[in-house]
Amino acid sequence: QVQLQESGPGLVKPSQTLSLTCTVSGGSVTATHQAWSWIRQPPGRGLEWMGVINYDGSTYYSPSLKSRTSISRDMFKNQFFLQLSSVTPEETAVDSCAGLPSDPARGWDYYSDYASPYDYRGQGTQVTVSS
Numbered sequence: 001q002v003q004l005q006e007s008g009p010g011l012v013k014p015s016q017t018l019s020l021t022c023t024v025s026g027g028s029v030t031a032t033h034q035a036w037s038w039i040r041q042p043p044g045r046g047l048e049w050m051g052v053i054n055y056d057g058s059t060y061y062s063p064s065l066k067s068r069t070s071i072s073r074d075m076f077k078n079q080f081f082l083q084l085s086s087v088t089p090e091e092t093a094v095d096s097c098a099g100l101p102s103d104p105a106r107g108w109d110y111y112s113d114y115a116s117p118y119d120y121r122g123q124g125t126q127v128t129v130s131s
Helices: 108-112
Strands: 003-007 018-025 034-041 048-054 059-061 069-074 079-084 093-101 125-129
Touching: 003 093, 018 034, 018 093, 018 125, 048 069, 048 079, 048 093, 048 108, 059 069, 059 108, 079 093
Parallel strands: none
Antiparallel strands: 003 018, 018 079, 034 048, 034 093, 048 059, 069 079, 093 125
């Protein structure tokens, strides 16, 4: 059974870089046709897709976050990572990692608009941006 676990600092100061880790157990970040996304949910608002890394290492980012976001992975540790720079208090949210089917023939909007339930999803980690 595949399980995802997010980890990272619960509190980040404005203008700093948020760094989160998602550890995958029971599966592989390089599993064929599998993609891994970061999503977040601010208080009182809906889910926001942030970006994805595919099994082949290719990445897509939300256009609104692209200039500040980087997603990478460590195949040996079976982890993937999110870095979001220049965070603001408005980005306080519960951030989660999730797994979904990869489709190399599709663009970023396939991942951002993915409507089906994720194959796998972590429990989420609270990220508060505050001085």
